[in-house]
Amino acid sequence: MDIQKCINTLISHLPGERAILSPGSRNAPVIYALHHSSKSCHSIVDERSAAFVALGIAKATREPVILSCTSGTAALNYYPAIAEAYYARVPLIILTADRPPEQIDAWDGQAIRQKGVYANHIRAEFQTPDVYDDTAAFRDLAARVEKCLSTEISGPIHINIPIREPFYEFTDEGLSSEAKMPQAIAQQNISVASIAAHYNEDFTLKKVLVFNGMECDENIVIGSDDGTIMLSDITSNQTSDVHYWDAMLFSAQSKANGLDFLSVLRPDILITTGTTTVSKGLKRFLQHHTPEMHIHLSKHYEVGDMFGTTPKLLNPAEVRTIRETDNDVDGKREGAYVNAWLNITQ
Structure with a gap:
């Protein structure tokens, strides 16, 4: 199981040049991948503020901005900005790290029902496999996100990422230095x-x-x-x-x-x-x-x-x-x- 390599593959193929990071533990592999990718990253501790900063950047640039947070209630703090983005048709890609399925409703810390948590205010939602043995699945998921952004009404897209321990085994495998450039919106x-x-x-x-x-x-x-x-x-x-x-x-x-x-x-x-x-x-x-x-x-x-x-x-x-x-x-x-x-x- 190669968690970091699979997440590196996902990040390398996601559209967007900018990312707003909300530091945490469970999303450490995501932060590592974003930090070592070609994307410009900014760290904002408070999740609610981070989401509104991402919303503002996406509105100003007319390009998708990636958001990353740890598991549990951290994801809920993104919700006000996500709702705003939904009605304003602003592209956001929200990456929420999650506990594996067996830890949900098992009285484990920072484990909530994250799958579908934004269901009423997103344009699309995905969940990565909780077994990290197929990088192609993560590359395909990124392609589906890109297709949604180019063919559907613009707005927030949620990717929930269940991660099992250990997840502090970092590697650059799967990372690409080639930026995924979004298409400009023609007048x-x-x-x-x-x-x-x-x-x-x-x-x-x-x-x-x-x-x-x-x-x-x-x-x-x-x-x-x-x-x-x-x-x-x-x-x-x-x-x-x-x-x-x-x-x-x-x-x-x-x-x-x-x-x-x-x-x-x-x-x-x-x-x-x-x-x-x-x-x-x-x-x-x-x-x-x-x-x-x-x-x-x-x-x-x-x-x-x-x-x-x-x-x-x-x-x-x-x-x-x-x-x-x-x-x-x-x-x-x-x-x-x-x-x-x-x-x-x-």
């Missing part, structure tokens, strides 16, 4: 005119509102025309046509008949990207002033109905590209609907 550019043409609609006389929700794994950028209003959540990493729109919506709704006052801003067509929003004002506004049509752009099958608008899911890959007219996207915004937004925020 997807799509125009409002292309979306209208896809539905055989004419948006020329429609009040069109584009909203970019929380940034996720798709990197969709909508090019709007002069008569379209673009709003972006503060977590979207995109810009808005209207300054302080969130404060305006919140302020208006705090007054008597405030929502009725905002009726002039009701869109006919709502086009969204990303995921959720932190703006309660926008949620209340669109729930009260429901658009005729809500189109959500995503290649994934999963979309939340946070505005109560029954969104139509549209895969950008299915939309034929149509160039906007020459007088579009010139930095100026014109038209009655645009002026309504601009005037009400001044």
Whole structure:
């Protein structure tokens, strides 16, 4: 049984250039493999903090970050950040060292039911063999993780690793110095005119509102025309046509008949990207002033109905590209609907 060689094989084939380590005893072979791999490692003692640091790095780099902790309740301290990563579609690879099966529910120290512990908030979960005699099984598991990251909705992936003693017999066998480089997420550019043409609609006389929700794994950028209003959540990493729109919506709704006052801003067509929003004002506004049509752009099958608008899911890959007219996207915004937004925020 060669524990270290098998774990070295797993680590060498996992995607991701960065790892956050939560020091412990049972995960010593994992820490050794990560430390001696090509991955950049950072040690953070507190597991809860470590998980949120990993979440932040993964959001900033748009690349998977590996987390490693020891067995027992240490794994539970990762859960808040894992739940955040699940809903924000942020790629994390969580490696939890575990006691072997015969020690679970046997009153052994730091032994909890770790298999499936994150089941409600992960995109995939795996458990390594508890007999370490086949490095190919560990290499195949890493390949399955990589496939999940490239083909499924981005998010946290859990690998539980049961380890028997002795596990302090270190070796470099199975380690590879070749970095597993993740593929960059290509920007997807799509125009409002292309979306209208896809539905055989004419948006020329429609009040069109584009909203970019929380940034996720798709990197969709909508090019709007002069008569379209673009709003972006503060977590979207995109810009808005209207300054302080969130404060305006919140302020208006705090007054008597405030929502009725905002009726002039009701869109006919709502086009969204990303995921959720932190703006309660926008949620209340669109729930009260429901658009005729809500189109959500995503290649994934999963979309939340946070505005109560029954969104139509549209895969950008299915939309034929149509160039906007020459007088579009010139930095100026014109038209009655645009002026309504601009005037009400001044």
